[in-house]
Amino acid sequence: MKKTLLFNYGLLILLTISTAVISNFVAIKSLAIGLIMGLSALKFMLVSFEFMELKKANLFWKVSLIFVLFLIVLSVVFISN
Known part of the structure; x- marks a missing residue:
């Protein structure tokens, strides 16, 4: 359990650094x-x-979260172009 949390935390840091590098280069x-x-x-x-x-929640909440996230990302990418 603790190794999983540390791995996820490290992955979040790596993704944040990647975002900064992409925005600059x-x-x-x-x-x-x-x-x-x-x-x-x-x-x-x-x-x-x-x-x-x-991940322990009802399927409805998982699907609705992914759907709303997809709509937000799609609208930001569409508006920015």
């Missing part, structure tokens, strides 16, 4: 926005399922 704006939103969605899913114990 990617020259194509639309590519950078897509990558950053994808990494942010991945971090959100990791936090919600691992640290907020959503």
Whole structure:
């Protein structure tokens, strides 16, 4: 259990550093926005399922969270282009 939490925490740190690197070095704006939103969605899913114990929740809450996250990411990427 503790190893899993430490692994997830390390992965979150790595994804955050990756987001910072992408925002500074990617020259194509639309590519950078897509990558950053994808990494942010991945971090959100990791936090919600691992640290907020959503993996033990009802299927309705899991599906609705993923659906709303997909809509938000899609709308931000669409509006930014």
